[in-house]
Amino acid sequence: MSISMALLSPTTHLPTLSPSSSHFKPLLTHKPFLSLRPKNHPLFTIRASAENGAGALGSVATAVEPKAEPEVPVPAAEAVPVKSESSAGANGSPGTAEEVSVVNLFEDGRWVNGTWDLKQFEKNGKTDWDAVIDAEARRRKWLQDNPESSSNGNPVSFDTSIVPWWAWIKRYHLPEAEILNGRAAMIGFFMAYFVDSLTGVGLVDQMGNFFCKTLLFIAVGGVLLIRKNEDVENLKKLLEETTFYDKQWQATWQEETPASSSKKK
Amino acid sequence: MASIALKSFIGLRQTATEKTHFTMQAKPVSPKPSNHRTLQVKAAKTSPKVTGRNLRVAVIGGGPAGGAAAETLAKGGVETFLIERKMDNCKPCGGAIPLCMVGEFDLPLDIIDRRVTKMKMISPSNVAVDIGQTLKPHEYIGMVRREVLDQYLRNRASENGATVINGLFLKMDKPGDGEAPYVLHYTEYDGKAGGAGVKKTMEVDAVIGADGANSRVAKSIDAGDYEYAIAFQERIKIPDDKMVYYENLAEMYVGDDVSPDFYGWVFPKCDHVAVGTGTVTHKGDIKKFQLATRNRANDKILGGKILRVEAHPIPEHPRPRRLAGRVALVGDAAGYVTKCSGEGIYFAAKSGRMCAEAIVEGSENGKRMVNEADLRTYLEKWDKTYWPTYKVLDVLQKVFYRSNPAREAFVEMCADEYVQKMTFDSYLYKRVVPGNPWEDLKLAVNTIGSLVRANALRREMEKINV
Numbered sequence: 001m002s003i004s005m006a007l008l009s010p011t012t013h014l015p016t017l018s019p020s021s022s023h024f025k026p027l028l029t030h031k032p033f034l035s036l037r038p039k040n041h042p043l044f045t046i047r048a049s050a051e052n053g054a055g056a057l058g059s060v061a062t063a064v065e066p067k068a069e070p071e072v073p074v075p076a077a078e079a080v081p082v083k084s085e086s087s088a089g090a091n092g093s094p095g096t097a098e099e100v101s102v103v104n105l106f107e108d109g110r111w112v113n114g115t116w117d118l119k120q121f122e123k124n125g126k127t128d129w130d131a132v133i134d135a136e137a138r139r140r141k142w143l144q145d146n147p148e149s150s151s152n153g154n155p156v157s158f159d160t161s162i163v164p165w166w167a168w169i170k171r172y173h174l175p176e177a178e179i180l181n182g183r184a185a186m187i188g189f190f191m192a193y194f195v196d197s198l199t200g201v202g203l204v205d206q207m208g209n210f211f212c213k214t215l216l217f218i219a220v221g222g223v224l225l226i227r228k229n230e231d232v233e234n235l236k237k238l239l240e241e242t243t244f245y246d247k248q249w250q251a252t253w254q255e256e257t258p259a260s261s262s263k264k265k
Numbered sequence: 266m267a268s269i270a271l272k273s274f275i276g277l278r279q280t281a282t283e284k285t286h287f288t289m290q291a292k293p294v295s296p297k298p299s300n301h302r303t304l305q306v307k308a309a310k311t312s313p314k315v316t317g318r319n320l321r322v323a324v325i326g327g328g329p330a331g332g333a334a335a336e337t338l339a340k341g342g343v344e345t346f347l348i349e350r351k352m353d354n355c356k357p358c359g360g361a362i363p364l365c366m367v368g369e370f371d372l373p374l375d376i377i378d379r380r381v382t383k384m385k386m387i388s389p390s391n392v393a394v395d396i397g398q399t400l401k402p403h404e405y406i407g408m409v410r411r412e413v414l415d416q417y418l419r420n421r422a423s424e425n426g427a428t429v430i431n432g433l434f435l436k437m438d439k440p441g442d443g444e445a446p447y448v449l450h451y452t453e454y455d456g457k458a459g460g461a462g463v464k465k466t467m468e469v470d471a472v473i474g475a476d477g478a479n480s481r482v483a484k485s486i487d488a489g490d491y492e493y494a495i496a497f498q499e500r501i502k503i504p505d506d507k508m509v510y511y512e513n514l515a516e517m518y519v520g521d522d523v524s525p526d527f528y529g530w531v532f533p534k535c536d537h538v539a540v541g542t543g544t545v546t547h548k549g550d551i552k553k554f555q556l557a558t559r560n561r562a563n564d565k566i567l568g569g570k571i572l573r574v575e576a577h578p579i580p581e582h583p584r585p586r587r588l589a590g591r592v593a594l595v596g597d598a599a600g601y602v603t604k605c606s607g608e609g610i611y612f613a614a615k616s617g618r619m620c621a622e623a624i625v626e627g628s629e630n631g632k633r634m635v636n637e638a639d640l641r642t643y644l645e646k647w648d649k650t651y652w653p654t655y656k657v658l659d660v661l662q663k664v665f666y667r668s669n670p671a672r673e674a675f676v677e678m679c680a681d682e683y684v685q686k687m688t689f690d691s692y693l694y695k696r697v698v699p700g701n702p703w704e705d706l707k708l709a710v711n712t713i714g715s716l717v718r719a720n721a722l723r724r725e726m727e728k729i730n731v
Contacts, residue, residue: 133725134725136722137722137725137726137728138726139390140390140669140673140722140723140726141729141730143389143390143391144521144522144669144726147520147522147557147560147561148560149560149561149562149563149564149565150387150391150393150518150561150562150564150565151564151565152564153564155393156390156391156392156393157392157393158390159392159677159680160673160677160715160718160719160722161711161714161715161718165714168717168718168721171721172721172724241663245582245655245656245659246656248491248582248583248585249582249652249655251583251584251585251586252583252584252585252586252588252644253644
């Protein structure tokens with residue numbers, strides 16, 4: 001299966017056994033089904049087909065990648081047209097003919113052997129974890145929009161737990177914690193003032209009162225659980241979800257008469 | 266006094282004629298006056314003897330559930346009729362059976378085409394995790410051909426004395442009063458392919474509905490509907506060198522592209538692979554999901570030829586009513602497919618067997634008439650034994666199949682050895698083992714960590730294109 005054949009011939013369809021809907025994602029079009037050939041679409045480079053010929057694609061790819069892409073490609077954009085391995089194989093470099101080429105394979109200089117090469121993320125001698133997180137987010141976004149075949153030659157083995165816990169906390173938890181604490185402080189201050197002005201009970205005495213402690217508990221819980229307007233609905237749905245399956249199972253034990261009690265599990 | 270007790274568990278059928286039962290029998294049931302009508306399940310020892318013949322039970326449907334039920338009934342001395350409409354039915358099915366099924370049902374090892382000992386879970390961003398390192402040498406997931414397994418179980422049933430009838434169940438006349446038999450209407454095929462068949466009727470005392478997801482027995486007892494998933498599968502013959510990879514390995518792909526609420530799979534069969542996916546909520550897009558699944562597996566199935574395309578509904582939860590009178594549902598007809606993994610063969614066979622055992626016991630080996638209470642003991646036993654399994658799988662599905670970040674976290678968690686061990690233990694032996702509490706705690710912390718990280722990444726992803 002050579003790239004050249006794919007690129008030079010127009011899309012020829014083999015009769016398909018099952019209806020292939022070509023109006024679905026363009027990347028998945030034209031899958032002739034009698035034999036699963038690589039895509040005929042001339043715009044796309046097919047790494048997989050090269051893999052059929054070359055056994056050690058993984059090494060070829062990694063050797064080639066740093067050469068071909070020195071900078072990080074922005075996913076939404078264009079350009080990294082044709083991989084050097086294909087241009088090596090095909091004559092008449094196809095890169096010139098097509099301008100659009102949305103590359104359907106994720107590539108990044110720092111993505112090596114199915115994981116991020118942390119050495120390339122160093123800043124001032126230490127790993128820049130924020131950049132790792134950004135890079136991974138971009139990779140996932142790319143793959144979400146352009147799903148790729150999972151290949152045994154290039155297994156992906158990245159695990160988000162290599163980014164240490166404090167990096168996550170610093171980036172995601174702390175800003176939100178600041179906001180929530182701010183909310184709690186504001187609510188607390190004004191509620192304390194309000195209750196004091198109504199009842200004359202000072203802050204220290206309020207803390208000794210059971211009702212006030214309950215109010216405090218509700219306020220803190222509310223701030224923690226309801227962070228956006230949608231959260232109220234979400235919490236209600238969540239609660240219903242937890243018991244829905246149980247109800248479906250117990251349906252057979254319910255009687256039609258209202259005075260029945262269902263057998264609880 | 267016994268009649269009051271009987272009334273309490275008759276359930277949806279209020280038949281006053283039950284009173285006649287206790288006049289014939291010496292053994293009284295302890296009366297529990299229940300005005301508040303708690304469902305109390307007691308075997309009705311007050312049933313009359315069936316004179317001159319054994320109890321007659323019809324099993325509709327000859328799949329794993331029907332075959333197992335018929336065998337147990339026949340062994341127990343009950344006169345059994347097994348009605349199956351297509352004896353060589355090649356069912357669209359994953360075909361995976363847990364290890365315990367081989368032992369519990371005495372399956373011969375040559376029924377198993379392949380022993381899967383490795384599984385690969387592939388996340389939306391193609392992170393691939395191998396699970397199965399914790400399996401011991403004798404442990405495996407068996408892949409079977411359904412037509413082979415079903416035929417074997419049916420043969421065993423008929424060897425034990427069941428009458429296997431090739432016919433299509435049409436409808437059922439319910440009895441007017443307590444003791445009268447059920448009249449089944451069915452079309453019997455006389456073995457000629459394409460023949461129209463002969464309409465026949467049969468009188469039986471009890472019916473086990475094992476006729477699958479579109480059960481007619483369920484319809485005739487107003488069992489209600491369930492939500493169901495569509496499972497769509499293509500059988501693909503791939504080149505031999507690629508087949509080597511799937512020698513004893515199955516793959517599971519998760520992602521929004523593959524299925525919004527289920528997973529896509531590549532399961533090895535006898536000499537080809539089955540590539541498929543399923544969904545509950547987006548049934549109209551199933552072909553798109555199938556294309557995406559094939560795309561994700563593209564490297565490994567390149568050059569394959571599609572042999573067959575098949576689809577089937579899979580129940581998501583039990584029907585509202587699994588039992589009415591002396592008719593019980595088992596297997597897919599009852600809706601006993603687990604969430605998360607979509608496993609049904611073992612539970613079908615086991616529920617068939619359990620229901621049959623309840624009938625055999627309630628009828629004292631076919632000597633007495635059974636009633637609804639006897640059948641309810643099967644439901645009770647079933648719910649008690651397998652409820653934890655079903656619930657845990659439901660929770661797993663709700664937590665880990667929700668969204669792409671959740672699926673990424675899921676695959677990350679699968680890399681953990683403790684998770685693998687627990688997963689396989691509970692899958693292979695069908696028991697929910699408590700496990701080591703310290704490890705459970707670590708697991709909980711890691712799960713939360715994975716979910717938090719994956720969700721944080723998703724937030725980053727959303728920022729990118731805004």
